[in-house]
Amino acid sequence: MQNIIDRFLSYVEIDTQSDPHSTTTPSTEKQWVLAKKLEQELKQIGMSDVTLDDNGYVMATLPSNVERIIPVIGFISHYDTSPDFTATGVKPKIITNYDGKDIVLNPEENIVLSPNYFDDLKQYKGQTIITTDGTTLLGADDKAGVAEIVTAMEYLINNPHIRHGAVRIAFTPDEEIGRGAHKFDVKKFGAQWAYTMDGSQIGELEYENFNAAEVVVSVKGKSVHPGYAKGKMINAINILNEFLSLLPKKERPQYTAHREGFFHFHSIEGNVSQAKTTGIIRDHDRVKFDARKELIEQIVGDLTDRFGNIITLEIQDQYYNMKEKVEPVMHIVDIAEQAMLALDIEPIIKPIRGGTDGSQLSYMGLPCPNIFAGGHNFHGPYEYIPVESMERATDVIVKVIELTSKYYDEKED
Numbered sequence: 364m365q366n367i368i369d370r371f372l373s374y375v376e377i378d379t380q381s382d383p384h385s386t387t388t389p390s391t392e393k394q395w396v397l398a399k400k401l402e403q404e405l406k407q408i409g410m411s412d413v414t415l416d417d418n419g420y421v422m423a424t425l426p427s428n429v430e431r432i433i434p435v436i437g438f439i440s441h442y443d444t445s446p447d448f449t450a451t452g453v454k455p456k457i458i459t460n461y462d463g464k465d466i467v468l469n470p471e472e473n474i475v476l477s478p479n480y481f482d483d484l485k486q487y488k489g490q491t492i493i494t495t496d497g498t499t500l501l502g503a504d505d506k507a508g509v510a511e512i513v514t515a516m517e518y519l520i521n522n523p524h525i526r527h528g529a530v531r532i533a534f535t536p537d538e539e540i541g542r543g544a545h546k547f548d549v550k551k552f553g554a555q556w557a558y559t560m561d562g563s564q565i566g567e568l569e570y571e572n573f574n575a576a577e578v579v580v581s582v583k584g585k586s587v588h589p590g591y592a593k594g595k596m597i598n599a600i601n602i603l604n605e606f607l608s609l610l611p612k613k614e615r616p617q618y619t620a621h622r623e624g625f626f627h628f629h630s631i632e633g634n635v636s637q638a639k640t641t642g643i644i645r646d647h648d649r650v651k652f653d654a655r656k657e658l659i660e661q662i663v664g665d666l667t668d669r670f671g672n673i674i675t676l677e678i679q680d681q682y683y684n685m686k687e688k689v690e691p692v693m694h695i696v697d698i699a700e701q702a703m704l705a706l707d708i709e710p711i712i713k714p715i716r717g718g719t720d721g722s723q724l725s726y727m728g729l730p731c732p733n734i735f736a737g738g739h740n741f742h743g744p745y746e747y748i749p750v751e752s753m754e755r756a757t758d759v760i761v762k763v764i765e766l767t768s769k770y771y772d773e774k775e776d
């Protein structure tokens with residue numbers, strides 16, 4: 364247990380916050396500190412082909428120890444943390460044998476992690492929990508994933524009696540700003556499929572995510588002295604308001620769950636002469652996703668018929684549901700599910716209401732479901748992770764590698 368705790372703590376103490384306003388990769392200079400440390404550490408535990416490229420992507424190989432040909436599989440996590448909350452000076456607290464009661468993170472500011480509010484905590488009674496001191500995020504998203512992958516590799520290196528094919532691992536920058544996959548060299552990685560270790564609670568296994576698009580609607584109005592505006596003024600705000608009112612009222616994030624999609628317009632700015640709103644479209648179903656885009660086009664078309672050519676519509680696809688790419692190779696999900704069942708972990712298979720790097724990678728030719736890394740309450744001061752969940756995630760990695768080799772053994776017989 365101490366090994367993975369120490370490893371995890373050595374990562375979270377390094378500030379690796381990414382920055383959406385930067386155009387470099389990694390987006391922040393400080394991410395290099397952890398990237399270089401990981402490069403060194405992988406060499407030190409005995410990994411092969413350890414590389415750190417110009418964009419901060421760390422890759423390494425655990426070579427096969429069998430003669431047979433087994434597909435190369437991969438494990439991926441990101442080492443940056445969210446720009447939503449500070450990661451400077453992370454001072455983790457370790458609570459052993461958690462008693463199931465309130466955890467006071469910060470007595471001075473009365474910041475309390477309470478199971479009455481965060482009821483997931485209750486299931487971890489008796490376990491060892493790592494929290495923040497209430498002033499930063501923790502960075503379990505996704506340094507837990509990094510620690511689990513490194514620990515699993517170390518375990519396999521130290522236990523060569525476990526027979527396995529070649530395994531590739533990768534650690535990426537900038538996942539939190541949506542760019543983790545952007546400069547990922549899928550060809551160099553060379554795996555047939557991979558898993559991101561970037562989920563939340565123990566048991567999570569995900570291979571469905573949203574189809575996603577961003578929408579910007581801008582209106583050019585006509586500003587005229589309001590006292591003499593009759594028949595002349597076109598108020599851009601009113602037209603934008605009408606656009607928003609024509610969208611289905613129940614299809615908003617606050618009214619939807621599971622596989623229900625939505626429209627979400629999250630920002631609006633403007634005055635009489637020009638106004639702009641930005642929003643997103645999300646839907647797991649590709650047909651419904653396309654229908655949502657068509658509905659917006661139709662509403663804008665109708666408004667244009669009424670008010671003239673003063674509305675500009677931009678719709679940009681962001682990512683797609685990985686299910687399309689994973690279903691043809693469904694055994695990669697089955698193997699992960701079997702690995703959990705073999706370890707007495709109940710698989711929680713549900714669609715992600717968001718996207719992952721895995722969805723982008725899946726469309727880049729690397730099918731990539733997501734497995735739990737164990738943490739909770741990401742991107743804020745209430746983030747925590749039970750050490751037992753990190754250990755279990757490490758076990759799942761080892762088991763997936765074992766079962767992959769068995770799966771191809773049996774196929775050959």
Ligand SMILES: [Zn+2]
Binds near residue numbers: 441505538561
């Ligand atoms: Zn993450």
